[in-house]
Amino acid sequence: MSDRVSDFLHEAVSVPHLGAEPKDWLALLKPRVVSLVVFTGAIGLAIAPGHLNPLLAAIAVFCIALGAGAAGAINMWYDRDIDAIMRRTTSRPIPAGKIEAGGALGFGIVLAVISVLLLAMATNLCAAGVLAFSIFYYAVIYTMWLKRRTPQNIVIGGAAGAFPPVIGWASVTGHVGLLPAMLFLIVFFWTPPHFWSLSLYASTDYEKAGVPMLPVVKGARHTRWNVFIYALLLFPLALSPWFLGLVGPIYGATACVLGVVFLYFAWGVLRDKQDAKGVSLTKDQPARVAFKFSILYLFLLFTAIAVDRLV
């Protein structure tokens, strides 16, 4: 452990350790991330053909949330050293000295096992298997393997966040179809412009922690181009379920409008006033707007697909 981290942690525990509160354990589950996962998972479940008892459907969504939270807890356990360095994450329960690292890991593993077992009991082995794989993907492939090794970390790691609609769909049907696969790809291609917009104005944090995010390794200008290119790729991809006749015009029109707006904001990120190195002279205002809109984009796109299928 580096001296800086050690000093920080020592300062953190110099205050009396009164034990964790329930909200600290809840914070380990990354509730904000879980809320988006629950939403996309619930949409996957709602649009799937077939019938699932509403109580079992509610339990399935709960299991998706629990599994995502468990993966988040394991992520916080593994990343506790860099979380202590980055300003955005110093208040997380482990670096803040509220929860012991081993306790967080145990909490994550227990919740992961419970979520997979409960989902297998409530629905089927296919859904439980995809949930188990998604937890493994996020905790091991993304967090432990890719995150600190490659600037493409969030491109490949983004798949972890793309599984929930597939799990929701599989909970009802017992298999994975074309539409959930398309939703998977949409979330997969949405993740890079979403995260790289954030990393453009949080890159100092990542640099301090030694995480090779794209702006740190390749520079801001390269990242801006990547945000735009991925937004460009996302546009036809988001429309493809409509082209393939899997959804109707409500979704098609919404995806078209949202895609144009997202491209407009991504273009803003690309054309932001910048110095010779591509560093923003506007405090990355366009990137901040693009990041916020990307969340709204996914929310509205999934709402549209649900409305289209259910109406």
Next chain:
Amino acid sequence: MVAAQDREDYEKDRMPRVEIAESHWSDEQKAEFLRRRRARNFLLLAALGGFCLIIYVIAMVKLHEYGRMW
């Protein structure tokens, strides 16, 4: 001495010791520690109860709807 022990604990990935009898906490801090521990215990109890309830609900629904669990 206590700070040194804390540092050693942290470097070995352990939390500092929290034995109330040995600490020099104020009465308020001890009361707060007990309150948090009680809250955690109640949460654990609720979680275990919820877990049992969910398994019961799954069993009832599946047996009623499909006549089998698996």
